[in-house]
Amino acid sequence: MMRASGYVVLLSLCLVAPFSRAAAQGDPRLERLDEATRPVVVALIDTARAVGLPVNPLVERALEGAIKGAPGATIATAVRRLAADLGRARDALGSGASPVELDAGAAALRAGAGPDVLTRLRRARGHRPVTMALAVLTDLVARGVPIDTATTAVLTLAATARDEDLVDFRRAVERDIAIGAPPAAAASIRVNAAAREARPGRP
Amino acid sequence: MFDDDAVERVVRYLRRSVRIDPALDHRVMEEIAALPAGPAVPAGGVWRWLTGRRLTLTPLGALGLAAAFVVAVVGVWRVRAAPDAVEPALRGFQFVLVEPHAANVSLVGDFNDWDATRTPMHRTPGDGLWSAVVPLEPGRYRYAFLIDGRLWVADPTAPTTRDDDFGAPSSVLTVGGL
Numbered sequence A: 001m002m003r004a005s006g007y008v009v010l011l012s013l014c015l016v017a018p019f020s021r022a023a024a025q026g027d028p029r030l031e032r033l034d035e036a037t038r039p040v041v042v043a044l045i046d047t048a049r050a051v052g053l054p055v056n057p058l059v060e061r062a063l064e065g066a067i068k069g070a071p072g073a074t075i076a077t078a079v080r081r082l083a084a085d086l087g088r089a090r091d092a093l094g095s096g097a098s099p100v101e102l103d104a105g106a107a108a109l110r111a112g113a114g115p116d117v118l119t120r121l122r123r124a125r126g127h128r129p130v131t132m133a134l135a136v137l138t139d140l141v142a143r144g145v146p147i148d149t150a151t152t153a154v155l156t157l158a159a160t161a162r163d164e165d166l167v168d169f170r171r172a173v174e175r176d177i178a179i180g181a182p183p184a185a186a187a188s189i190r191v192n193a194a195a196r197e198a199r200p201g202r203p
Numbered sequence B: 001m002f003d004d005d006a007v008e009r010v011v012r013y014l015r016r017s018v019r020i021d022p023a024l025d026h027r028v029m030e031e032i033a034a035l036p037a038g039p040a041v042p043a044g045g046v047w048r049w050l051t052g053r054r055l056t057l058t059p060l061g062a063l064g065l066a067a068a069f070v071v072a073v074v075g076v077w078r079v080r081a082a083p084d085a086v087e088p089a090l091r092g093f094q095f096v097l098v099e100p101h102a103a104n105v106s107l108v109g110d111f112n113d114w115d116a117t118r119t120p121m122h123r124t125p126g127d128g129l130w131s132a133v134v135p136l137e138p139g140r141y142r143y144a145f146l147i148d149g150r151l152w153v154a155d156p157t158a159p160t161t162r163d164d165d166f167g168a169p170s171s172v173l174t175v176g177g178l
Helices: A004-015 A028-032 A037-050 A056-067 A072-093 A099-111 A115-125 A131-142 A147-158 A163-178 A183-198 B004-015 B024-034 B044-051 B059-085
Strands: B091-098 B105-109 B129-136 B139-147 B151-153 B171-175
Touching: A028 A037, A028 A056, A037 A056, A037 A072, A056 A072, A056 A099, A072 A099, A072 A115, A099 A115, A099 A131, A099 B139, A115 A131, A115 A147, A131 A147, A131 A163, A131 B171, A147 A163, A147 A183, A163 A183, B091 B139, B091 B171, B105 B129, B129 B139
Parallel strands: none
Antiparallel strands: B091 B129, B105 B139, B139 B151, B139 B171
């Protein structure tokens, strides 16, 4: 469910972008876009900047589309969708989230995590960055782990695990999958093992 | 060699409580005080050398001395300030692709603004292994390999992006720390 400010971001991108002045026009990287696509993307980026979203991921997404030869409309759609996801991620993670956290949050949303998952992860990590927890969640889903299983696993580890522990966990799951384990089983078994190791007072 | 009783007796002896005479400290300090004093440190000569001379400076010499003092102070300040001015640490990441039939491979992604000319990969002589090392700050990066300028390939060792908006796969690397 998108919160009110998420709708505001999306609405801004749809309504204001076509009429906004092109402050991003000065970004020389965007000159790689064709003449028809560039003003549309520039307007989207300016609007995102105006509402306080990080713009570099949007520029990079446009450049990715350009070098891969995507049609202008596809590039604009991708940039618009990423901006909306960044806005939803900010709603879920809080206004103090770093640009990298928002980028990771947007990817997690795209992977199927709900905004409430982002909020719970933020809470579980406390003052520590939530980037790696979100990235591991997204990566697990990309490896075929069902979103619910991946969410449970990462939430289980998030409160106590260091970034390195989360990466080790992801690698262990990936290894198990590579040698033939079903993704859901691999994640469940590994998270149980990690939780047992982290439990205080274990022999 | 030793029977159990002998071992037990040795253990008991070593574990016994030992009483230390409460006056031990006092006796040790008295012994130290009774030792003859060591040779005097010859510091007076240096002090006499320093204080027994009259230094005169010409205006030019004084200016040079002041300049040297300023240079020394600024130098110390710069050395002390340097660690605070350092950007987030860059870590070198090696990207590898096995592609024996490729004539050239580029590493392209968020870290080089999706510019295919900026990070050409180098082939290891004798096999089809292509590699490149890229210094990265903490962050999340999408990237892909471009083979012979026309074929996009995701990194088989890394997770693939879910949002493949452009019909060609990309991979994701997350560098922790932010």
